[in-house]
Amino acid sequence: MKKILIPIFSLVILTSCGTSKVAVNDKSSSTASGSSVFKSDKGFQSAYQTIKLEDLKKNLYVIAADDMEGRDTGSPGQKKAGVYMTNYYKSIGVSFPKTLGSYYQKVSAEYMKQRGARNLPDSENILAFIEGSEKPEEIVVISAHYDHVGTRNGVVYNGADDDGSGTVAVMEIAKAFQSAKKAGNGPKRSILFLHVTGEEHGLFGSEYYSDNPVFPLANTVVDLNIDMIGRDDPENRGKNYVYVIGSEMLSSELKVINEAANKKTVNMELNYKYDDPKDPERLYYRSDHYNFAKNNIPVAFFFDGIHEDYHKPTDDVEKIDYSMLQKRTQLVFATAWEIANREARIVVDKK
Template sequence: MKNKQILLFLFLLLCGASFAQNKEALSSAKVINTTNAKAHLSFLASDALRGREAGTADGDKAAQYIADYYKKIGVKGAVDGDYLQRVNATRIHLSQSLQVMGSPYQPVIDFFNMPSSISLPGFQLQTDSILFAGYGVIDDGIQSYNDFQEQSVTGKVVMLIGSGPRDGAFNFQDKVKYLAFHKAKALLMIEPVVDHKSDGLMQHLFNEQMLLEGSAELSSIEKMSQNMPIIYIGQQVADALLKSANTDLATVRKKLVESNKPYPFVFKTDLKASASRTFEAVHPANVLGWIPGSDPILKDEVVLLSAHYDHLGINPYSVGDSINNGADDNGSGTTGVLMMADAFMQAVKAGKGPKRSILLMAATGEEKGLLGSSWYISHPVVPLNKIISNLNVDMIGRTDTLPHPDHNYIYIIGADRLSSDLDAIIKKTNATYTKLELDERFNVRNDPFQLYFRSDHYNFAKQGIPVTFFFSGFHADYHKASDEIGKIDFDILCKRTQLIYYTAWELANRATKPVVDKKVE
């Protein structure tokens, strides 16, 4: 019994020692300071970069700044000695129109077309009748239910309410497949997002779409819809159409809810619509830096630090300031990664470099659907099975409106989804160095924002790589031109970056890598 107690004491002592404050880590972390943070972010979030949109010259300027800085501090290029990993992508531009009873409606303001449902070279749609079929459900998985009843959809323009109480077992794709198989002429989907856009930014985003070269997304939807136009409409267009049937959207919604029964009907109207799409090849870049490990064995294992540097560019629909500077989203995270790169290089120059290698990824196209990290997964410059963990930084420069004791907090998301080790390492590191409030309210399966799936770390999590998403929360300037550098809290930005750096230091230098002991979600 005594021997067991001694062994337990030694084990706890060793565990505590591995997390004692490391003087080399503390010394190298001195470059993570407000002076350096302001220098980086003053450029990245400046009007000169015009919002750093992926696939533009402005986005390329940001990429080159990051590459030049890596070169300046001695970080190696990870792409055959270079820093830029070019991504092959296609930008889709739309031209679209819609009229009801001769009255024109505004693209994206009142309606928008699903880009991938527009057959080439485009479509011209005209009809004098429409089939309204409730939610478009034919099997709710609970009881025999059919919103179409005996109504045939062949050759008809079909109008559906976008979502309803029976959608669980019969989703959007099921509806599209059903209508396309039965040769419907077009689908009008009543979609609340058309009526609830916060500002002109959504207009800009819905007018274009960007896809990776070889992406299955476009081709799969094209095959699914079989060139059947899918047009999202808001309440204004829906009411204009239903007026011909002497009703409106609120009335038919109420009838469906109160009766709990299908309510299909055909009504006469006059609808004209057209759309076309053009393609533009674009080649934004991931910026990949490499710090080789110092240990002859452990150097083959890699810690990945990532942050997307792209933002939303210029909003042509904006009144007043049209530049989406993205100081917090994600100039703050990019700034954090640049300072962490500098800190690791300080350790290298002092002869105390990390035992494992560090891969630094400033990702492009996150705002377009995690495109840069998706491209990396398909075109890795460091094999995915060598990456032991990904620490992803997206928005760490502000304080949100949710309750916290003070601004000394950070949301951690996903740390325990694949590895109990990684979660424990972060918490112990925080207790040892930074003592931030580690808020996990978004790290739940029923998170309404589903943040675990919404930034670049998720592409690595899908490969079974333990990840953590560091995030400081939403604020009133999220995805708006008002996300400016003047609103950044540089002190807390640096403190949060220090937590991530010390965590990366521990991952890079500990004897064992985090054990993956949970299944991929």
């Protein structure tokens, strides 16, 4: 997540930042205007159980390894991480958008320079895609940034939580949807797995995508953004929780859907502290979901809080709570499953 300087430090405010068995309640319910797809949906349950702690850990140990050199925007280390990610998608049979022609969407140095970046090289967003079976023109976006802050004074900032945790969560969610598709239970709406670059320098990758969308923004149903979900903050130490930000800013249905998905699956505490417009951290504006929200697309941002290793070289894989990472990943998957498969597209009825 992009760092921000708040008034106590500066006068300038920057606006950019073994498998656990989790029971699924099979009782039917409804969410907003569309009937719930959970019910006794064996397709959902089978896919949900493919989200494994061991796989999240395996991928994160690669993405946040020292040889990725902190994944700074456009750096050799970030490009190496990108190759690992695209090879992963190939291995599970998830391709890229046909109109794009590859997994890569170039974000040029010139584009980033025009938005205030200094001396950043060309970089790339990475896009993987599963086409919907009934409403393929409607797109559910699941996003995370895969860049971090690189190496400083010879010390690698691995960014295991920020945002290695979100990166591997998106990869695991893609695997779950692909397993459902192989079993004949693919999503009705299309799913775009969007790994963006340049977040730490100014949300550049997501801004570039919103300026140059591979799929029309008018057809984009939601962005579920994952940025730091592998740790806890001092305020919630040891709790079973996740911050959810922005879920009711643009749609009266998205928060309801997410809460229903939570109750049916991991049953975590959903903390809405940062939904307060007066909160000085301004987190609604500081991660990649905002470039969708400003285009009137409903968003939900999943986040674990500001912990003591945020933007420090000590944000390492050994400090990740992999059980919590798994649960939060499962929650995002359950929310995405509902949105992708419900009869009605979620409404946009707030400004």
